[in-house]
Amino acid sequence: MRLRNVKGSREVIAASRYVIKNETEKKGRWKEVFGNGNRIHIEIGMGKGAFLTTMAQANPYTNYIGIEKYSSVLIRAIEKQEELELPNLYFIRMEAEYIDEVFAPGEVGRIYLNFSDPWPKDRHAKRRLTSKEFLNRYTKILTEDGLVIFKTDNRELFDFSLEQIPEAGWELVDYTYDLHNSAYVKGNIMTEYEAKFVGEGKPICRLTAKQNR
Helix, strand or coil: CCCCCCCCHHHHHHHCCCECCCHHHHCCCHHHHHCCCCCEEEEECCCCCHHHHHHHHHCCCCEEEEEECCHHHHHHHHHHHHHHCCCCEEEEECCHHHHHHCCCCCCEEEEEEECCCCCCCHHHHHHCCCCHHHHHHHHCCEEEEEEEEEEECCHHHHHHHHHHHHHCCEEEEEEECCHHHCHHHCCCCCCHHHHHHHHCCCCCEEEEEEECC
16 A cells, blocks of 8 residues: 655654654553553554544543554544543554564553555565564563454455464464454444445454463
8 A cells, every 4th residue: 555645744743742752761661651550452553543542532441552653644643642632542653573672571461453464475474463473572562361353354364364373372262254244343443444344345354362371
């Protein structure tokens, strides 16, 4: 997907109080950032932030951190947060592969992966956010009962993800190839992409996985 550059986005991100700078310095200290000991949930590849903003509004006693590498979409999430001023929501502009440098062991309770880049070429498989390489990174930061929840419209990526979970020593909690015609749709919060795909009649795949301990 080609993203349109938004003039001045980097400057807005640098100035925003809702974007964490020097994020590696917050490792093990996120309670200080939020000013409480509430659980922390993160979304990797948060896009324009509709999903995470909705989650933060609905769950004020859970802290949320959105991770996004593209300034052009992160700026839209910042604009929403500047209006809402939710105390339990912050953002980080970073590459996902450095996630274990930002969070300490057991510091994250849940990781949301919504409509992640499929990286379709085989040589890029390690870059997929549900690859065993990334699952190993998540193991380093999740609580013992922590979960990864993944949604996609890409069947090939979903099948790949189902294979990677046992290879990484993880356990599949549940999965469906058609979220919106399943029992798992209850309480589901849609992303911008999800709403678009559902409107087009495309089935949404969803899985929940946890570590084998």
